[in-house]
Amino acid sequence: xxxxEWAERxxxxxxDYQQEPTRDLWEGxxxxxxKQARGHAxxxxxxxWLIAAAIIGIxxxxxxxxxxxxxxxxxxxxxxxxxxxxxxxxKTPEALTAxxxxxxxxxxxxxxxxxxxAAVEQAMVEEATAIxxxxxxxxxxxxxxxxxxxxPSPQAHRPLPAEPKAVYQQTExxxxxxxxxxxxxxxxxxxxxxxxxxxxxxxSNMMLRHTAARAYLxxxxxxxxxxxxxxxxxxxxxxxxxxxxxxxxxxxxxxxxTFTTLMPNQQIVxxxxxxxxxxxxxxxxHLLQWHGIGLYxxxxxxxxxxxxxxANTDGIDQVMTKDRLQWSVGGSLGVEYxxxxxxxxxxxxxxRHYFDNGSDINNYFKDKPTSFNLQLGLRFNFNTxx
Amino acid sequence: xxxxQQLLSAIKQGDRTAMRQLYERYKGYAMSIGLRYxxxxxDVEDVVQDSFVTILTAIGKFDYRGEGSLKGWxxxxxxxxxxxxxxxxxxxxxxxxxxxxxxxxxxMEHIPPDVLTAMIAKLPPGYRMILNLYVFEHxxxxxxxxxxxxxESSSSSQLSRARQLLTKMMTDYIKRHET
Numbered sequence: 001x002x003x004x005e006w007a008e009r010x011x012x013x014x015x016d017y018q019q020e021p022t023r024d025l026w027e028g029x030x031x032x033x034x035k036q037a038r039g040h041a042x043x044x045x046x047x048x049w050l051i052a053a054a055i056i057g058i059x060x061x062x063x064x065x066x067x068x069x070x071x072x073x074x075x076x077x078x079x080x081x082x083x084x085x086x087x088x089x090x091k092t093p094e095a096l097t098a099x100x101x102x103x104x105x106x107x108x109x110x111x112x113x114x115x116x117x118a119a120v121e122q123a124m125v126e127e128a129t130a131i132x133x134x135x136x137x138x139x140x141x142x143x144x145x146x147x148x149x150x151x152p153s154p155q156a157h158r159p160l161p162a163e164p165k166a167v168y169q170q171t172e173x174x175x176x177x178x179x180x181x182x183x184x185x186x187x188x189x190x191x192x193x194x195x196x197x198x199x200x201x202x203x204s205n206m207m208l209r210h211t212a213a214r215a216y217l218x219x220x221x222x223x224x225x226x227x228x229x230x231x232x233x234x235x236x237x238x239x240x241x242x243x244x245x246x247x248x249x250x251x252x253x254x255x256x257x258t259f260t261t262l263m264p265n266q267q268i269v270x271x272x273x274x275x276x277x278x279x280x281x282x283x284x285x286h287l288l289q290w291h292g293i294g295l296y297x298x299x300x301x302x303x304x305x306x307x308x309x310x311a312n313t314d315g316i317d318q319v320m321t322k323d324r325l326q327w328s329v330g331g332s333l334g335v336e337y338x339x340x341x342x343x344x345x346x347x348x349x350x351x352r353h354y355f356d357n358g359s360d361i362n363n364y365f366k367d368k369p370t371s372f373n374l375q376l377g378l379r380f381n382f383n384t385x386x
Numbered sequence: 387x388x389x390x391q392q393l394l395s396a397i398k399q400g401d402r403t404a405m406r407q408l409y410e411r412y413k414g415y416a417m418s419i420g421l422r423y424x425x426x427x428x429d430v431e432d433v434v435q436d437s438f439v440t441i442l443t444a445i446g447k448f449d450y451r452g453e454g455s456l457k458g459w460x461x462x463x464x465x466x467x468x469x470x471x472x473x474x475x476x477x478x479x480x481x482x483x484x485x486x487x488x489x490x491x492x493x494m495e496h497i498p499p500d501v502l503t504a505m506i507a508k509l510p511p512g513y514r515m516i517l518n519l520y521v522f523e524h525x526x527x528x529x530x531x532x533x534x535x536x537x538e539s540s541s542s543s544q545l546s547r548a549r550q551l552l553t554k555m556m557t558d559y560i561k562r563h564e565t
Contacts, residue, residue: 003545003546003549006491006549007520007521009494009495010494010502010521011521011522013494013495013499013502014418014422014499014502014503014522016499017418017499017500017503018414018415018417018418019414019417019418019421019500019503020413020414020417021413021417021431021434022427022431023431025409025413025431025434025435025438026406026409026410028435029409029435029438029439029442030402032435032439033405033439033442033443036439036443267449267451268462313462313466314444314447314448314459314462314463316440316444316463316466316467318466318470319470319473319474321535360532
């Protein structure tokens with residue numbers, strides 16, 4: 001008897017068999033359903049809290065960035081501060097404000113708020129230094145406590161009306177100095193077809209092997225659909241010289257695939273979610289820098305570790321083994337726009353090739369080993385020379 | 387409620403009586419599936435209970451495709467749960483000393499279904515899984531190979547061995563009950 005025929009007979013013999021449980025299971029089922037309902041309500045409440053926390057986090061983050069955006073003007077005011085000490089201890093805050101308003105004293109445009117804060121800080125400096133003045137009457141020369149005009153120390157430096165230009169030049173130099181360290185947040189999506197479906201007729205080989213094909217094997221079909229990968233990451237860059245920099249970071253990638261098995265009057269849908277954590281290593285060549293817009297080329301490799309694998313058949317979670325380590329290489333052309341000295345927006349259209357890792361798990365990387373992608377992100381620039 | 391569609395509609399509205407009715411209607415089938423995979427009755431009952439919790443939780447996602455589709459879906463969930471249970475609690479093993487297959491195939495229809503189910507449950511875990519997946523879940527050898535982490539050719543050859551083992555058990559049973 002052929003294997004297929006034997007299997008069919010066995011299946012038919014047992015298909016209507018029923019066995020009563022020895023105990024009533026319904027009580028336990030009902031108790032679990034009640035528990036799950038309570039847990040679901042708790043989860044909804046938790047999600048609301050998480051959304052609220054995320055909004056607060058974004059608000060704080062934005063405030064932090066704005067504050068840092070204004071920060072470079074403050075050191076210039078700080079340079080000015082000590083200079084008032086000796087000669088202007090009797091000046092009112094208004095007078096100080098008026099002085100601070102003098103464009104010769106402040107290189108970069110400052111807001112009224114900055115000037116006021118400078119005045120307040122000035123007053124604090126005056127208070128702090130007032131006591132030592134009284135305690136040091138025996139100093140041989142009061143001028144000795146004052147910085148000399150050619151002293152390089154910024155704390156003790158007193159800008160003269162003729163000096164603002166020099167201060168301005170120093171600030172300019174600081175802002176346009178090559179940045180040594182960058183950090184970035186980005187999101188990445190592939191630009192291939194939205195639905196890459198593969199229709200695979202599974203019964204052709206089996207039909208050749210077995211003459212007595214079972215009914216379910218006729219019109220048996222498997223379909224695969226792989227959604228575009230979505231990645232989020234944190235990257236860091238180190239400038240090697242004016243033209244080259246190396247970058248690394250951490251990238252999270254999520255892959256979602258749907259496998260549909262079609263049989264007469266039956267359809268089994270299996271959803272597969274794979275979560276990867278990757279570490280890229282890239283070399284970046286800066287081609288052009290013009291009015292805050294930069295153009296660069298990036299090339300490098302990436303290793304992705306499958307940190308979690310989920311499978312769900314018809315709404316039921318199943319155990320799934322993790323994928324093997326996934327290696328890839330890629331290149332991209334990047335355009336960067338510096339919104340503020342510390343923050344840039346960038347877009348990197350590129351191409352990436354994923355090597356076959358030899359695992360049995362089908363995913364987007366195997367279906368489309370070479371694909372185009374677009375990375376959009378924010379880049380934070382830190383000047384390590386500060 | 388006479389048909390699956392009415393039952394399904396009531397369950398989706400949160401009707402606990404309809405849920406109980408679903409359980410009562412299909413618990414026997416669920417138990418018979420579990421008993422083919424898991425040798426211990428108490429373990430089977432735990433798996434069936436867990437399966438119905440999952441079924442009633444996920445029933446909102448079920449796409450009704452005509453009378454019998456709900457039963458098919460329930461049976462698949464129970465089979466998947468039982469498969470996972472065996473995978474987690476037993477080592478998937480195959481044995482080398484397979485008895486020679488009798489020349490004549492026994493008339494399996496002469497063996498009561500509960501006895502035949504118990505025979506399947508007595509097979510070594512690897513054979514039991516392959517036989518269940520191939521005969522009752524209609525999985526291809528490729529799918530079985532993926533699920534068990536074995537080669538596709540191994541799935542085919544081990545199925546033949548599972549059949550040999552089961553045939554020997556059936557032949558012995560028939561011999562015992564003929565005399």
